[in-house]
Amino acid sequence: MTAPRMAYQYVVLRCVPRPDREEFLNVGVVLHCQSADFLDADWSCDRERLRALDPGLDVDQVCESLAFVERVCRGDARAGEAARQPLGQRFGFLKAPRSTVLQPGPVHGGVTDDPARQLAHLRERLVG
Incomplete structure (x- = not known):
C-alpha cells in the first residue's frame, strides 16, 4: 500500500543584503503540510x-534570523508569541513579506507522501 499524497505549501527564504540592488541569495525553505501537521524549515x-x-553583511545575524525561523516552526518558546500559535498561523507569519534582509519569496505548492523528505529535497534543489 502506498502512502497517501498530501498537499503542501512552501516559501523560499531569500537573503537580500541590499534591497536597492534587488540582488538576493536563496538561503532556506519553509514547508507547511496541514494534513500531516507539519511545519519546518531547512536552511544553509x-x-x-x-x-x-x-x-559588510552581518552573516552571523542572517544565520540567527534563520535559526529564529526554525524555532518558530518547531514551537520553541525562545521564539516568543509566534511559536505559540497553531501551525497554519505560524506559516502565515513566516510567509508574510517583510522589508528586512531575510525575506520570503512567493508561496508555492505541491503534493508529497513525506513532508520532511520533500523539505530536504527542496532545500537541496533551491538553496544548495
Missing part, C-alpha cells in the same frame, strides 16, 4: 556567496 548559509553580494 553560504557565507562567501553572501559576502560577495555585500562585504
Whole structure:
C-alpha cells in the first residue's frame, strides 16, 4: 500500500543584503503540510556567496534570523508569541513579506507522501 499524497505549501527564504540592488541569495525553505501537521524549515548559509553580494553583511545575524525561523516552526518558546500559535498561523507569519534582509519569496505548492523528505529535497534543489 502506498502512502497517501498530501498537499503542501512552501516559501523560499531569500537573503537580500541590499534591497536597492534587488540582488538576493536563496538561503532556506519553509514547508507547511496541514494534513500531516507539519511545519519546518531547512536552511544553509553560504557565507562567501553572501559576502560577495555585500562585504559588510552581518552573516552571523542572517544565520540567527534563520535559526529564529526554525524555532518558530518547531514551537520553541525562545521564539516568543509566534511559536505559540497553531501551525497554519505560524506559516502565515513566516510567509508574510517583510522589508528586512531575510525575506520570503512567493508561496508555492505541491503534493508529497513525506513532508520532511520533500523539505530536504527542496532545500537541496533551491538553496544548495
